[in-house]
Every structure is written in C-alpha cells, then in structure tokens.
Amino acid sequence: MEKREKLYEGKAKILYATDQPDYVIQYFKDDATAFNAAKKGTVDQKGVMNNKISTKIFEFLQSEGIPTHFVKHLSDREMLVKKVQIVPVEVVLRRRSAGSLCRLLGIEEGRKLKNPVLEFCYKRDDLGDPLINEDHIQALGLATPQEIATIREYVFQINELMAKFFANLNLELIDFKLEFGRYKGNIILADEISPDTCRIWEMGTGKKLDKDRFRHDLGNIEEAYQEVLSRISK
Numbered sequence: 001m002e003k004r005e006k007l008y009e010g011k012a013k014i015l016y017a018t019d020q021p022d023y024v025i026q027y028f029k030d031d032a033t034a035f036n037a038a039k040k041g042t043v044d045q046k047g048v049m050n051n052k053i054s055t056k057i058f059e060f061l062q063s064e065g066i067p068t069h070f071v072k073h074l075s076d077r078e079m080l081v082k083k084v085q086i087v088p089v090e091v092v093l094r095r096r097s098a099g100s101l102c103r104l105l106g107i108e109e110g111r112k113l114k115n116p117v118l119e120f121c122y123k124r125d126d127l128g129d130p131l132i133n134e135d136h137i138q139a140l141g142l143a144t145p146q147e148i149a150t151i152r153e154y155v156f157q158i159n160e161l162m163a164k165f166f167a168n169l170n171l172e173l174i175d176f177k178l179e180f181g182r183y184k185g186n187i188i189l190a191d192e193i194s195p196d197t198c199r200i201w202e203m204g205t206g207k208k209l210d211k212d213r214f215r216h217d218l219g220n221i222e223e224a225y226q227e228v229l230s231r232i233s234k
C-alpha cells in the first residue's frame with residue numbers, strides 16, 4: 001500500500017490517498033480543539049492512543065455486524081479505511097445529560113435519560129454544527145429518508161453494543177458522536193470512535209476519561225486517554 005497525496009486535513013485527522021482508489025489512510029494528529037475551535041491545543045500521544053482505541057472499537061463493532069470503513073491498523077498514527085463520501089451530518093446519541101444538552105435544556109450534568117436521545121447536527125464549522133432534525137436533512141438533501149432510517153438503526157444498535165463493551169471495562173458510556181459515509185451504494189460507519197468523540201466516565205467514581213478534561217481544563221488528559229486504552233487492550 002503506497003501513501004500518496006494529502007486529500008483533506010481536519011482538526012484532529014488527515015486523510016491521504018493511496019495507490020488503491022477505494023482506500024485512504026486516516027492519520028491521527030495530537031491536535032485538539034473545542035467549542036468550534038475557539039479553544040486549541042495538543043495532547044501528547046493523543047493521535048497514537050485514538051488510533052488504537054478506534055481500531056479496537058471498529059473491530060468490535062464489525063465483529064457484531066456493523067459495517068464500518070475500518071480496514072486495518074497500519075502504524076502508530078495511521079489506519080487504512082475505505083474511501084467514503086461523508087454524510088454531512090454528525091449523529092449524537094446521549095444516555096446521560098452532559099455538554100450541549102445541559103445548555104440546551106437547562107438541566108444538570110449526569111441525569112440518566114429515560115430513553116436514548118438521538119440528535120443530528122449539520123456538519124458546518126462556519127455555523128458551529130447546528131442541531132437539525134430529519135426534515136432539515138431531507139429538505140437540504142443531506143441524506144435520503146432511507147439513509148436516515150439506516151443510520152438511526154445502526155446508531156441504536158451501536159449504542160447497545162458500545163454501552164456493554166465499556167461496561168465490561170467498568171466504564172460508563174455517557175454519549176457519543178458518529179459519522180457515516182456512502183461506500184458503493186451503502187451506508188457505513190466512518191470517522192473515529194475515541195475519547196475525543198465519546199464521553200466515558202469511570203463507574204463508581206464518575207471520573208471523566210474523555211475530552212471533557214481538555215474542554216474544561218481538568219488536567220491529566222493524557223492519563224485519561226491512556227486509562228481507556230489500557231482497559232480496552234486487556
């Protein structure tokens with residue numbers, strides 16, 4: 001597999017072409033941003049840890065029948081993935097209240113939600129990724145009703161699978177963000193799944209082991225990511 005030109009650089013990752021048109025290399029950076037890049041920094045070794053954590057979670061989800069873009073872990077910071085056309089919608093699933101949900105609804109953090117709450121956000125940095133609904137998605141042609149139905153089904157399945165996966169490691173999954181892409185006519189899970197894109201609390205203590213440590217200057221960010229990685233790697 002030959003690495004070719006840079007195709008796209010995002011806030012935390014870079015995509016490179018390869019000599020095979022259906023595959024790209026996803027490179028994980030140490031850069032971290034929050035609040036629509038109003039806050040910027042780097043977290044030492046984050047890229048390496050997120051690449052490993054994402055690899056483990058994609059392998060697990062794939063083994064449970066969820067189609068993903070993951071092909072293989074190539075090196076410390078590189079993962080080979082299928083080249084998808086990203087659906088420009090971020091899908092958030094919430095189990096307990098945290099982050100923007102607390103601001104939206106004026107509720108305290110950590111409230112157990114009576115049902116899993118699925119949210120869609122329009123992937124538009126210039127607008128701050130606004131919350132949208134299925135009518136907006138259809139009205140703008142961001143995805144078809146069939147694609148939205150497929151995405152919803154996968155997200156609820158992934159929620160059940162990941163919550164059990166983390167519970168086995170004595171970690172509680174609070175919420176997470178997913179992105180999907182189109183590949184050869186099908187919707188598949190793309191992007192990454194890591195402490196950058198999930199909220200994960202230690203069971204019992206409620207200790208935050210995710211990017212909220214960066215967002216809110218809680219300290220020991222590297223240690224938190226390392227803790228998640230070592231539990232996943234056991």
Ligand code: TMP
Pocket residue numbers: 092098099100101129175176177196197198199
């Ligand atoms: P929020 O509470 O800030 O809306 O975040 C919900 C979940 O989505 C949380 O697990 C963090 C993740 N997330 C991202 O992965 N990328 C983003 O740009 C944002 C805002 C949240």
